[in-house]
Amino acid sequence: VLGLDPDPMALWPGARAPAAGSPGQRAAAAVAAHCRALIDAAGPACVAVKPQLARFEALGAPGWEALRAVAEHARDAGLLVIADGKRGDIDVTAGAYATALMGTLPTPFGGVEGLGVDMATVNPLMGSDAIVPFVQVARAANAAVLLLVRTSNPGAADVQDAELAAGGPLWERLARLVDSLGAGGAAEGAVQAGLADVGAVMGATQPEHLARARTLMPRAVFLLPGVGAQGGRVDRLAPAFAPGRAGALIAASRSIASAHRASGGDPAAAARSEAERLRELAWQVSGQR
Amino acid sequence: VLGLDPDPMALWPGARAPAAGSPGQRAAAAVAAHCRALIDAAGPACVAVKPQLARFEALGAPGWEALRAVAEHARDAGLLVIADGKRGDIDVTAGAYATALMGTLPTPFGGVEGLGVDMATVNPLMGSDAIVPFVQVARAANAAVLLLVRTSNPGAADVQDAELAAGGPLWERLARLVDSLGAGGAAEGAVQAGLADVGAVMGATQPEHLARARTLMPRAVFLLPGVGAQGGRVDRLAPAFAPGRAGALIAASRSIASAHRASGGDPAAAARSEAERLRELAWQVSGQR
Numbered sequence: 001v002l003g004l005d006p007d008p009m010a011l012w013p014g015a016r017a018p019a020a021g022s023p024g025q026r027a028a029a030a031v032a033a034h035c036r037a038l039i040d041a042a043g044p045a046c047v048a049v050k051p052q053l054a055r056f057e058a059l060g061a062p063g064w065e066a067l068r069a070v071a072e073h074a075r076d077a078g079l080l081v082i083a084d085g086k087r088g089d090i091d092v093t094a095g096a097y098a099t100a101l102m103g104t105l106p107t108p109f110g111g112v113e114g115l116g117v118d119m120a121t122v123n124p125l126m127g128s129d130a131i132v133p134f135v136q137v138a139r140a141a142n143a144a145v146l147l148l149v150r151t152s153n154p155g156a157a158d159v160q161d162a163e164l165a166a167g168g169p170l171w172e173r174l175a176r177l178v179d180s181l182g183a184g185g186a187a188e189g190a191v192q193a194g195l196a197d198v199g200a201v202m203g204a205t206q207p208e209h210l211a212r213a214r215t216l217m218p219r220a221v222f223l224l225p226g227v228g229a230q231g232g233r234v235d236r237l238a239p240a241f242a243p244g245r246a247g248a249l250i251a252a253s254r255s256i257a258s259a260h261r262a263s264g265g266d267p268a269a270a271a272r273s274e275a276e277r278l279r280e281l282a283w284q285v286s287g288q289r
Numbered sequence: 290v291l292g293l294d295p296d297p298m299a300l301w302p303g304a305r306a307p308a309a310g311s312p313g314q315r316a317a318a319a320v321a322a323h324c325r326a327l328i329d330a331a332g333p334a335c336v337a338v339k340p341q342l343a344r345f346e347a348l349g350a351p352g353w354e355a356l357r358a359v360a361e362h363a364r365d366a367g368l369l370v371i372a373d374g375k376r377g378d379i380d381v382t383a384g385a386y387a388t389a390l391m392g393t394l395p396t397p398f399g400g401v402e403g404l405g406v407d408m409a410t411v412n413p414l415m416g417s418d419a420i421v422p423f424v425q426v427a428r429a430a431n432a433a434v435l436l437l438v439r440t441s442n443p444g445a446a447d448v449q450d451a452e453l454a455a456g457g458p459l460w461e462r463l464a465r466l467v468d469s470l471g472a473g474g475a476a477e478g479a480v481q482a483g484l485a486d487v488g489a490v491m492g493a494t495q496p497e498h499l500a501r502a503r504t505l506m507p508r509a510v511f512l513l514p515g516v517g518a519q520g521g522r523v524d525r526l527a528p529a530f531a532p533g534r535a536g537a538l539i540a541a542s543r544s545i546a547s548a549h550r551a552s553g554g555d556p557a558a559a560a561r562s563e564a565e566r567l568r569e570l571a572w573q574v575s576g577q578r
Contacts, residue, residue: 008396008397008401023398027394054376057385057389058385058386060354060357060402068350086376086378087343092296093294093343093344094343096346097343100349105297105316105348106298107298108306108316112316125449128447130444151379151419153415157416159415177447
């Protein structure tokens with residue numbers, strides 16, 4: 001999975017902006033051009049893109065438009081789109097977030113199309129009644145939801161690793177939520193028979209948790225971020241692929257987009273080469289299950 | 290606190306849209322008009338507005354513009370703005386979310402101004418290293434962060450009430466994060482001496498937790514949502530005001546915007562009347578500490 005995490009101060013040299021417009025409009029155009037070039041270069045070695053919504057939001061309304069354009073470019077290139085927004089809220093608010101990403105909002109002036117993504121990351125802190133609206137909207141759109149279970153950052157230990165009185169860390173309780181909420185999704189729309197439409201974000205930086213996570217969530221797609229810049233190693237991710245090669249998605253962002261800083265040369269060529277290298281590693285490890 | 294949670298299918302009759310434009314543009318204009326009218330009617334009885342970001346996001350780029358216009362209208366009316374987005378992510382991504390709300394993003398084309406809000410709600414599931422970037426951006430902007438601690442929905446029990454092996458529910462651990470991260474914020478910018486710049490979202494539907502929450506977070510501003518439609522009662526919130534009248538913010542959304550459905554008459558008059566009634570109750574209960 002090609003992570004799209006564009007810093008406007010570190011775009012590829014070819015990512016040009018129009019000469020006129022507000023700073024937000026010009027930066028959003030440059031960010032969109034950068035992401036399109038990155039998709040063109042590394043996309044053929046990937047199955048999906050994962051835009052980091054924060055980066056687009058920081059550009060205001062033009063950023064939201066750029067996100068829509070980038071998602072469309074990725075779809076045209078045959079890639080799935082995973083909106084990494086880690087949204088989470090209750091009730092109608094959760095429904096509105098889900099609609100923005102995977103649905104259509106009814107208004108008196110006609111329906112407002114959401115981004116039309118294939119998967120969206122969701123924060124489960126508020127509990128099942130805050131997650132169900134996301135699952136409902138996703139299911140109606142033949143899309144999927146990926147709940148944060150054990151994230152890749154060191155601070156994840158503060159909360160997700162809290163040991164429960166009932167036994168096991170908190171993230172195992174989140175894993176059980178993933179497993180129970182995904183129950184209805186296996187019939188159709190799953191990328192592979194036996195996979196559910198509620199998956200889990202499991203940081204690649206803690207591969208020691210993957211076998212246990214697989215026991216708790218046998219049918220969930222795992223999104224594995226944290227490879228590369230954060231220190232995760234692809235060759236340790238084999239347990240994630242227990243249900244088959246479609247059972248896990250390995251995501252890398254900076255290590256692909258900034259590959260030229262380590263290797264030198266053209267950014268696009270370096271990105272393609274790094275993406276192909278990671279694909280090869282992923283293919284090997286996914287066959288070792 | 291006046292919650293802004295506009296459903297495009299349930300706007301006030303006076304909230305008109307332009308005759309031309311895309312459904313998103315027209316609906317966003319109508320939503321902005323509705324919010325402005327609501328602020329004009331109920332704002333004088335309030336200290337802040339709390340836009341629900343999901344509702345604006347579901348309208349795409351025009352929705353983000355509408356959010357900016359509504360925030361500006363509220364500021365012009367002398368109100369604080371609390372962005373209720375419940376964002377949460379790690380590292381540079383957390384920084385980007387915070388910048389979108391409370392900072393300025395540097396780009397080669399000039400700085401892109403964020404929404405300029407005074408407070409933002411943040412989801413702490415990813416731990417302290419995911420919260421610190423929000424606190425840093427907020428502190429630089431003389432703004433504040435409100436962490437979800439115990440939310441108002443029934444499902445909050447699934448995760449936030451999980452009993453820890455070390456004793457106490459998970460939300461108490463989140464409360465301790467609030468208290469420790471807010472330490473540096475009391476010196477200036479606090480609305481009242483002794484209050485910190487990291488606060489807590491404590492659902493008004495569980496007033497039995499407030500006394501314990503105050504013990505754990507003596508200097509935190511509490512945002513108390515869930516009054517009205519969700520069943521929270523103002524007269525049970527006195528413990529939240531232990532540090533003084535600025536120690537807690539009582540939020541209501543649907544009970545104000547939809548007051549005319551219960552009482553009949555003009556939506557603006559009904560909203561003003563309900564906001565004034567809640568202000569009176571809040572004033573009484575905040576003096577009972």
